[in-house]
Amino acid sequence: MYDALKAAPKNDVCPLCGQRTVSTLDHYLAQTLHPTLIVVPINLVPACAECNKNKLDYQPESEVEQGFHPYFENFDDDQWLYANVVEGSPAAIRFFVSAPPGWSATKASRAIRHFERFRLAGLYASHAGVELNNIRFSLERIAERGSLEDVRLFLLDRAESARRAYLNSWQTATYQALARSDWFCDGGFIF
Incomplete structure (x- = not known):
């Protein structure tokens, strides 16, 4: 059962x-506080070791403090993960949560708690930094042959591709932020 x-x-x-x-199973409700649920499958969530460690025995005291349950709740009904470009040499990406207008205050708070509990801002910023380095050559070539708008169109295409794969991925947020930034599209990727 554990392997499955x-x-x-x-x-x-x-x-x-x-x-x-995934390298382990995390207890959605902490095993130290809910020992009767230790082996109950709906309380076992596949997780990486880092997320399991970040959560530890955290037990929310109210629904507002609870993170997402990845299998029993829909938190991808709308986009909540966004990013901005940090202008510098090299450029960087800063991630944040912005709840959609239709969400309740409780759901918005839970998205923020999840983002903070699992330290996603730093993780995603690190991945985005690698991605910026990976696409720099392509962006330089596009800029040599075209314009700021050609660079933006390339980034918008990448954003849409990422969005269709996973709405709230760091890739979606990254490419959307890059495409919105005139500074980045006008050569901010060169360092």
Whole structure:
């Protein structure tokens, strides 16, 4: 049963951070506080070691403090993960949560708690930094042959591709932020 649960996530990716490889099972409700649920399958969530460590025995005191349950709640009904470009040499990406207008205050708070509990801002910023370096050559070539708008169109295409794969991924937020930044599109990727 444990192996089947660990193998459940798509592409073996941790459903809590959306990045690292599943290596363990996390107890959604802390095992030290809910010992009768230690082996109950709906309380076992496949996770990477880092997310499991970040959560530890954290027990929320109210619904507002509770993170997402990746299998029993829909937190991808609208986009809540966004980013901004930090202008510098090299450029960087800063991630944040912005709840959609239709969400309740409780759901918005839970999205923020999840983002903070699993330290997603730093994780995503690190991945985005690598991605910026990976696409720099392509952006330089596009800029040599075209304009700021050609660079923006390339970034918008990447954003849409990422959005269709996973609405609230760091890739979606990154490419959207890059495409919105005139500074970045006008050569901010050169360092």
